Amino acid sequence: MSAPRYIYRDLETPGILHLEAYRASGGYRAFEKALRTMTPADVVEVVKASRLVGRGGAGFPTGLKWELVAREPVQPKFLVANAEEGEPGTFKDLPIMTRVPHRLIEGMLIGAWAVGAREGVIVCRGEFMEPQRILRAAIAEAEAAGLLGERILGTDFSFKLWVYRTAGAYICGEETSLLEALEGKPGMPRIRPPFPVSAGLWARPTALNNVETFANVPGIILEGAAAYAALGTEKNSGTKGYCISGHVNRPGVYEIPFGVTLRSLIDDYAAGMLGGRAFKAVFPGGASSSCLTAEHLDLPLDFHHVAQAGSMLGSAAFMVVGEGVCMVEVALRLARFFRHESCGKCIPCRDGTYQIVRILERMKRGEGVTCEIDDIVDLASVMRQAAFCGLGQAAPNPVLSCIKHFRQEFEDHCAGKPCDLLGGGEIPYGHHH
């Protein structure tokens, strides 16, 4: 269990929140190395060689993204950190922002050097009041030390960093919606192309990465791409912050190289199932992922293998469901989340999420009809194909997978059989519109 750490390195070191302790434990050495001994192209090459991919969930190669932005001949360009962390069950970025904020700043500095950006923004979701305060304080420390601002460390490189607070909507984790929110507009996805690498913030080239992605970079620069690429699986290199919650004894976030099995994650890291109950299902990538069942317990966890199993790793937010939980209730709760978080732009997402909740609520009350299970499946398949953005395309995943693996529970509800499973008999929220 003592794997090398990148994102949470030195997390327990006293005072690491502040610049002094961070520098004492080797902080900002990677940035200095990049700035003084490497060209921007060198940095891009190292990141490409490390095979680092975006940690927001889509898994786009970070080096390639930076290369595309670096290649744009115009100024200004922007560097944006996605600190929305809105996917339910995800809390991997929070320790970085609240305990080693300088690692994020250092990662962004290296990114800014690589792509040629002179201004950057950390876009925090509205509810993250404390992380914002800490980040602002850390930025002030770095500015005072000459690590941010004009002519950094006596070179010609300048980088100004801001923290922006959005109004707090799940959709703002989607990159183009985040940019809309950052421009002061309602958070709604943009038409792509153009992609943010060529026309992002204020229609300028923009490198937009997840907080965790940036936090990986200092270690990669310092220790080289090979050491990083040696970790993990053939498909995904390095380490990952795995969030685990639900029916486990020690929920939390663990930095582990890619490839750990689901069984090991639950038993070795999360100290096993809560109260020794049996494992029923897990949503490996938060609310928008399809659930996996006991047959997948020995699956090596990386983007590739989880996708092959019919789900997605996403932000690696493992929500574990133990035996004895009503899966109709689980589906309903997740469906309500998406109904609430749909931005309302396109018909399939706006009205599809709404109708799925209505049907599930009736099923929950025992008023459903068996054929409506197929109506959900049918509607969900259209949503996946036709929704404007990833939110609407992924919104039916949890419900569909619950039906796929636990159809009998839905049929029992439709047949009016009393459900004695956890959450099965009650309606936790009042029936509301």
Next chain:
Amino acid sequence: MDITIDGRPLTIDRPMSILEAARLAGVDIPTLCWHPRVSILGACRLCMIEIVGMNRLLAACTTRVADKMEILTDTPALRKVRQTMLELLLCQHPMDCPTCVKGGACELQALAYKWSAPVNRFPENPGAYPPVDVSPFIERDSRKCVLCRRCVRVCHEVRGVTVLGAMHRGHLKEIGTYFAQPLNRDFRDPYNCEFCGACIDICPVGALNSRQHKFRARSWEGALVPTVCPFCSVGCLISLQVKENELVQSRPRGGLNNHDQACFRGRFAVDFVNSPRRVAGPLLRRDGVLVPVDAATGVAALAGQVRPETAVMALVSPRLTQEETADLVDAMAQLFPRGDVRAVCTMGLNAADIPLGIGARPWRDLEEADLIVTAGLDLTQSAPVAGVRIRTGRAAGGGRLAVLDARDTLLGSEADLWLRPAGAHLPAVLAALGGLLVAEHPERLAVRPDAALAAIFAAAPPAAVEAAAGLEPGSLRSLAAQIAAAKTPIFVANRGWFDPSGQVPRLLVEVDRLLAGTDSKGIVFLRTDCNSRGTAELVAAAEPEIDGEPEVLIVVAADPLGTAIPGSSFESWTRSAKFLVVVESTLTPTAEAAHLVLPLRAFAEKDGTFVAGNGVVQHLKAALASRATVPPLRATLTAIAAGLGRDVTFDSTESPRKPRWSPPERPSAALVPRAGTARCLHLRWSPLVDHRVRIVPEADRIFPGPALEVHPGDLAGLGLAEGGQARITSGPAEVTVPVRADWRTPRGQLYLPLDPGDQRLSAFVRAAVRPEGWPLACIELTGLAPAAELR
């Protein structure tokens, strides 16, 4: 690029979306949120298509065509998507199609008819919103809304009004107004509707409706008559829906001049033709009261006033068609040895006083100029569609815009350079601008100013003018630099300010000539009336026959008492005529003062020709049959001739009246107002409002009467209060008007809008104008308590 659509080969020569390519190929891809006049949203997902070799569906509106694409538009998967989208919309849609205004013209109906499956798997939901938001003219029904946001986009992108927006998110999303304000407020309020009705046109369903139209006729009933808007000189094309000889609604149609757009007047105010205040037959003043008489009695009364030596003058407004004006000129020449015809604008000057050389450019040039300079007041409100053309041109091509407008209107807030000179100082500002061009950009000049013009410029030193007009020092210099740097600057002017001697257009002509030489026509002048340009061409050739005052005055379709400059000769002739004949379609203030009123057909009741301000000849078509007692003007003239025992011949084919380009008069000197500490009152014309607008039911709810306009921040310093009254005195003149805190007025300036027909204001202006003329009335201002408290 070679592509195939449903197997049909197609060669594409420019970048375009798959939807455009399919339309070129004649392939029907259903759409709901897509509309050619607004940006692409990609929200309805009805236009999904398949591309061979790609494992996902794509929206045709947001996907660009690429070489070798094999596009499929009608597959089982696509049908499934379309059916589901329509099912999701229809299951929440109130199915009141039989009584819905949009029935028959509803895009959702048409899409459902063609594409939807006859199933509804989802329970019906009647909708969660309060049903309607009723304003005097526009009705919103959120339950019927399909959230395509076409209304939001047209309101923001085309009209720039931004009153509509998409509120909330997810299934709670609805189209709303900012701060949830109702639409039925004063149109001058911030973030309020201008009632252009563009949202009604663009709405695919019955969520936005015209209240005038509601329940008057189904969409397919009656006839749709293409004609021309009878208000300003932009020349918007409109269609009138007529059922059982009643005008049911007016809608803009695609035109060279207006690109499918109209404004409040062309859409709602044309309803004046249905007004009970129309003149239904001859009226004769007996014992001080106008009483209905038959036509013969009326004409005999006129004939009794006319002897051969009587000086008879006709005032013709540019609301008449070319044919009517020609007939009138013919009749006047033949019937009255001392007869004369003058043209009067609805607001302001003799139509012929504004030189014909002004304003001949196609409106298209507004979209292609690299710099537009507007000089006027409320351009986007007095000629809204011209404002639309400027805005859409800028959005497409990115030309620069400089605005000289004291009032805070749309163009100013969007301009690259916005100067807010106090209204009465506009001539001085233009003179100073000319001087700066001459002094600082001599290389840019095509001709040098002659001595007279140089003297006028010299009388307007920029620093003094900036100080007097309330401009930042140096702002005129930067405007001059922008003009000098532009290849094809266009000046756009209107009649918003109070400029009795027409200094502004004259100065613009001079500045334009300096830049581009004698033949330059770099000016667009937005006249107030539909046929101003045509009328000016017809009457310019007529030499004045009468010196002094006419004894008999025949006013045709004009309202000098309501809209001529107070104190002008038009107004005083009207007051002093021994016998005043008014030929009118509505009972205007002038008609109410007449000795004889003869009926006139309104624009919807006659065929004819209008020449729009840009010179485009457009045809008016009779949509309504008028009453037997309302003959065409030619018949009225013939009857007058018969009453005089004379004959008149109308010779429209061989007209001696050739259009004549009269060189503009030179501007006068003495432009610069004396800087002083006295408080100045600036006069302006109320945009949008003339008598025909006033008689439209409920128009007064959004176009309230005139008030002293003061910036909210200036109220306290002036001892005024919102809702209170102000007594304005200037020498012998005095008037008491309500006070309005008006955010469009700049700080430190006071405006009084002249409202057609408000006789108290006319009297005030008549008495206040100094012998040396307006620009400025130095006033005393006294704040009074609200009327209620006085009692």
